[in-house]
Amino acid sequence: MKQNIYDDEKFFNQYEELRNEQKDKNANDLIEIPNFRKLMPDVTNKSILDLGCGYGENDKFYIEQGAKYVLGTDISKKMIEKANEINKIDGIEYKVIAMEDISSIDKKFDVIISSLAFHYIKDFDKLINDCYKLLNNDGYLVFSQEHPFTTCIKYTENVKKGHTVIDNKYFGLFSDYNRPRRKN
Ligand SMILES: C[S@@+](CC[C@H](N)C(=O)[O-])C[C@H]1O[C@@H](n2cnc3c(N)ncnc32)[C@H](O)[C@@H]1O
Structure with a gap:
């Protein structure tokens, strides 16, 4: 499919x-x-x-x-x-x-x-x-192709943004990358 x-x-x-x-x-x-x-x-x-x-x-x-x-x-x-x-x-x-x-x-x-x-x-x-x-x-x-980093973020509030800004610098949010879990 x-x-x-x-x-x-x-x-x-x-x-x-x-x-x-x-x-x-x-x-x-x-x-x-x-x-x-x-x-x-x-x-x-x-x-x-x-x-x-x-x-x-x-x-x-x-x-x-x-x-x-x-x-x-x-x-x-x-x-x-x-x-x-x-x-x-x-x-x-x-x-x-x-x-x-x-x-x-x-x-x-x-x-x-x-x-x-x-x-x-x-x-x-x-x-x-x-x-x-x-x-x-x-x-x-x-x-x-996409790195799994891109879709690792678990929490939907983060998914909407995907980054945070500190001192005008953009940081990706990859905190869930090492968290084992099943795909929904
Ligand atoms: C992340 S977008 C990239 C679009 C474009 N290549 C770019 O870089 O701007 C992924 C694209 O792949 C297409 N796609 C996903 N699965 C596909 C498939 N099985 N066959 C053809 N296109 C597919 C999606 O519809 C979407 O347009």
Whole structure:
């Protein structure tokens, strides 16, 4: 059974709040995006497949960097709607496709990217094999996935914030990381 938590209205809105209201202060903007982009090869004239593209902001960025085509895919209809609304420019297509189903894609790509989405997949070996089949020779797969730090916080009042501010410095709240417990 595939999970699709981002099509849940409440979760989608909370994610939007994290990405927009904490813009430039959340872990995506501070850590993941700059480090991911450092790992990327030159994308000039390259075709790119983005798995779990979310709003598609990376896809727009790589077209602006000279990529010739980007296919952004996501399991969430809400995410794809939003991507079409805010990050659709020439050279990009967005499609609702789950990572579990990418073997149905009938194109090959020079680069496959995935930011913070692989941790949703149970069968990692299948995903990597499917990616391999979708890559041209000498292609690249660049991905990041979420560290369990991110979801370790037990108390909901902390989950809403995820950080505390002392002397204008941002501190993540990871106090529950070593606390053994069952997933709810
Ligand atoms: C944390 S968001 C990251 C979005 C985007 N890559 C970014 O970095 O801005 C994770 C994304 O993965 C998508 N996702 C989760 N499970 C998926 C699956 N099985 N197949 C495709 N997309 C999935 C979610 O819908 C969501 O858009």
